[in-house]
Ligand SMILES: Nc1ncnc2c1ncn2[C@@H]1O[C@H](COP(=O)(O)OP(=O)(O)OP(=O)(O)O)[C@@H](O)[C@H]1O
């Protein structure tokens with residue numbers, strides 16, 4: 125068996141059925157997704173996932189698996205960190221050069237999530253060690269990016285009946301596949317018999333970021349038993365083209381999975397995977413018929429796009445340091461030998477080369493929002509060597525951020541987001557100028573901040589800020605890379621680039637505030653903004669270096685549940701657009717909160733619809749329960765939320781359904797059964813419960829309808845400390 129002394133075996137963790145209050149607060153944004161819920165989060169906490177290779181794919185995969193709360197994560201790699209890794213292997217640091225990759229990766233992961241059991245395998249995976257290690261895990265991620273290792277993993281996975289998620293990168297092209305899935309999907313060998321592969325010609329970190337995140341997403345779905353796996357995806361990064369790949373079925377005469385286990389074991393013994401007999405394979409060739417372009421369709425009007433926007437807030441510090449975009453005096457003409465060493469693998473891309481690297485070094489990019497999108501996008505910009513990166517966010521880190529905002533740490537809860545991101549980026553690449561702006565971007569500050577940068581990334585979560593950034597970019601003539609993510613879905617597009625449209629060309633009017641859902645209410649699977657943020661970095665790099673075709677006049681829509689992308693054509697630049705059109709009426713920044721009728725933040729604004737006598741405090745309700753007073757308690761939250769916490773006597777009718785006739789009938793029946801005419805509405809924080817009470821008062825005129833101030837959150841604070849706050 126293995127000889128490596130550093131190998132630590134994963135402990136067999138007992139099935140844990142409980143999540144601590146801290147874990148519920150941490151994962152609340154994903155636990156309120158109906159597809160996951162608390163049962164799904166418990167499945168994740170009990171899952172064992174092995175990440176083979178802690179390089180360009182393994183780093184983002186491990187980062188998002190850790191953030192998501194996978195109980196045990198194995199990191200396997202024999203290598204040590206080199207300077208040339210740091211343009212794409214984003215969990216390592218300059219300080220860690222020379223140290224073991226699994227050590228450098230795990231040291232950050234532990235600060236992100238101390239609940240996760242990280243197991244280190246400092247070994248070379250070979251036919252002797254593979255089965256022994258793999259059998260301790262439920263799901264395997266092949267992040268090795270080489271066919272020989274894929275073959276070894278495949279044999280061991282078929283033998284141990286484990287699914288494995290594999291990704292392969294080659295220049296700007298890559299694919300993702302789930303092999304050996306429980307639903308009868310093919311194994312690696314079924315699909316890859318003799319296909320030859322061009323030699324790998326360099327790689328782009330942000331693209332590996334997208335694929336590593338995709339691998340993490342598939343692993344999360346497998347662990348939580350969500351959706352079906354077993355298909356593939358092809359991605360041409362330079363063109364932002366994705367295509368779903370329908371994998372063949374399992375090949376009954378496959379020399380690996382078509383063989384019975386005893387025979388297979390023998391084959392493994394006989395070194396079926398000896399390197400000399402294995403062709404360098406990935407099953408996917410440039411110009412393959414399968415890699416056709418996805419058709420695009422016209423998007424007319426708003427088509428519910430606004431609904432997908434995340435909606436966040438307020439301090440006004442003065443920006444001290446400035447960037448030096450547009451003709452800065454420190455224009456770089458040459459790269460140092462340390463820079464050449466660091467960026468060599470991406471400079472090897474013919475599309476990039478030294479010219480592209482110099483363009484990156486001289487670029488100034490502003491990332492607005494250091495949350496779910498800002499963390500991955502700024503990470504890959506820094507790895508790639510974007511010379512100046514501005515980081516703007518007014519907010520502080522909260523526990524509920526850590527499932528997706530992967531550059532912050534547990535220790536940093538309560539401290540400025542811009543500070544944790546700055547610290548992380550400097551550790552990865554100290555040669556860059558990183559400028560933190562801990563301010564609210566508003567009409568007074570925006571133009572002044574933006575003018576020093578060449579390109580702006582919108583990584584915010586509220587409509588007012590989106591219009592503000594758009595107008596500021598149009599007025600200062602800067603391209604805008606816009607991302608959004610909610611639930612399992614994400615979107616990315618480029619505005620105001622060359623002759624493309626701006627945000628207002630597509631959405632001249634803001635959506636009604638009540639139609640906009642934020643992450644706190646709608647939920648978000650953490651790795652989805654990870655994928656979109658990496659794509660934002662990739663589009664930014666393409667624009668700086670003039671590579672391929674950026675997503676201007678086009679939008680990429682991502683559906684994480686289906687694991688699919690769709691590219692749609694957008695309306696072109698509008699001559700009548702009020703800001704970028706022929707006769708603009710907006711020539712300076714306006715009051716965007718007024719324009720949108722909503723605050724420039726996503727924090728829940730408390731509603732006040734009921735008078736004091738129509739409401740009960742949690743203590744009053746506690747006394748009411750103690751007195752045995754007859755009433756109907758209506759919990760108006762989504763069913764998935766009741767799985768997180770609830771009061772025993774509650775009847776659940778979601779607020780959005782409260783006015784439906786059959787729901788009213790249900791309520792009337794429940795009142796009759798309880799022989800009462802008192803209805804008490806309850807929700808998470810006391811907002812929806814007021815809305816529900818107002819709606820019910822109209823139809824239940826003979827009843828007394830009240831709600832509980834501050835909802836279950838206040839109940840947990842003042843009455844029952846054993847209840848979690850999410
Ligand atoms: N006008 C603005 N000025 C500065 N920062 C902003 C502005 N609007 C939004 N942001 C920042 O953009 C980031 C968006 O991050 P994200 O969408 O992940 O949500 P969040 O607010 O951190 O988390 P949650 O929605 O779960 O509470 C936030 O950190 C927020 O503070």
Ligand SMILES: [Zn+2]
Pocket residue numbers: 625626627628629630697698701702703704705
């Ligand atoms: Zn416009």
